[in-house]
Amino acid sequence: MTWISKITTAFGILLLADACYSAYEHSVLQTHRAASLSSLAASHNAPSSSLPIDITIETIVATFIVCLGIVLGTSNLRPIQWRVWAGKIEREGEAGFLNNNGEVEKDYVGNPFRLLESRPGFVDIRKQRKEFAEWVKNK
């Protein structure tokens, strides 16, 4: 999740918490008011006022902001067509598969068939050591 999506989601959650607490306060106020009224006038039932409209608006807006924040934090879509995906790997290498933090995605494996040409199960370790030693000498 990028920082902007984190901020937006956090703000939306704060708003939601505030709206929920306001609604709770309102219901407590209702019961308190009803309790004090019933002690003054036994038969008179004051109509309970419905939830103030601004709390409702705040809840709905908070929900939208949370959804917006989560959507902003999704990673880049990757190509679906095989040839486009393969072309992307060949052309961009690992730079084309960065996640939101700028690191390479965990499940990026490059060209999955590259192992058929490098064949790690049959690696000739002595030849590789010799070649490396020569490369160091020639550097």
Add this chain to the structure above:
Amino acid sequence: MSSSLLHPPSHLPPGTALQLSQQAPGILGNSTGAVSSSFFQSILSAPETPELWITYENLLLSCLRTGDDESAHQCLGRLVNRFGDDNERIMALKGILKEADADGPATLDTVLKEYDQILQDNPTNIPILKRRVALLRSTGQISKSVSALISLLDISPTDAEAWAELSDLYFSQGLYSQAIFALEEVLVLQPNAWNIYARLGEILYISSKSSGNAGQLVEALKRFSRSIELCDGYLRGHYGLKLTAKQLLSDFPAGLSNRIDSDGFAVPDVTTLKRLDEMATEKLAEIVRRSSAGERGWQGYDEAEIKATRELLESGSSETIR
């Protein structure tokens, strides 16, 4: 090419391998080698991830390659601690270590005998079978390694890596038709491998040059085209396509249109070949231009391949300037 330690290092250029093996002291020092299998400690400590062990294995291979035997032994020690001595992969890694430490043909013979001993107890130990083939090839006993590989393929015929190794062995001996057959088996197992289509095209091209068989040249054209179908803008595919189209145009300037391929595929006529050549040249030029300009999103190519492409394009353009 990923330079992370999560991928096998055998294809990396030497500079990157050196860099990775220099991370060894850091990684080994980071965590102690102690892995406990008691219940309470495994709850309290951080959960082990599969990536940790893959990192150790690739670090081991990188260190062996750069000559850092000390760290390599430490990595192996940790892997053995975790997985035990009887694990097939661990046995193969121990074998690699012994081969790398070996100081002469006598020691290598001992290692080979050890492999044979392990295989007597368990004839289907695939990693050890592969190590045996690799050691036979490394010591120059090619015919024995080929027969060992064929018996491996009898045990496990769906191992694409083994078929690819067989193709490479045959190719190194100049037995092109067998190499082509083995690579076709790889394609049966992995039909979407664009780089294997390019490799098959390359072998067909080389084989047709040595045997003068035009049908192989046409088939090389098909294989390169398929590799481009599977991978947009594949450098190797376009390179091969250009080479084969030019070769066909120069060998048969009147065209081969009266021949039908064995698959019922009509051999392309001269105009099609010219258009293929042009298309490949255009694409290659674009790749070279963008990649050398340092454009973002075009940096995944290998430098040596870009250089070779540039040379091909320059040699092609000089021919048209008369």
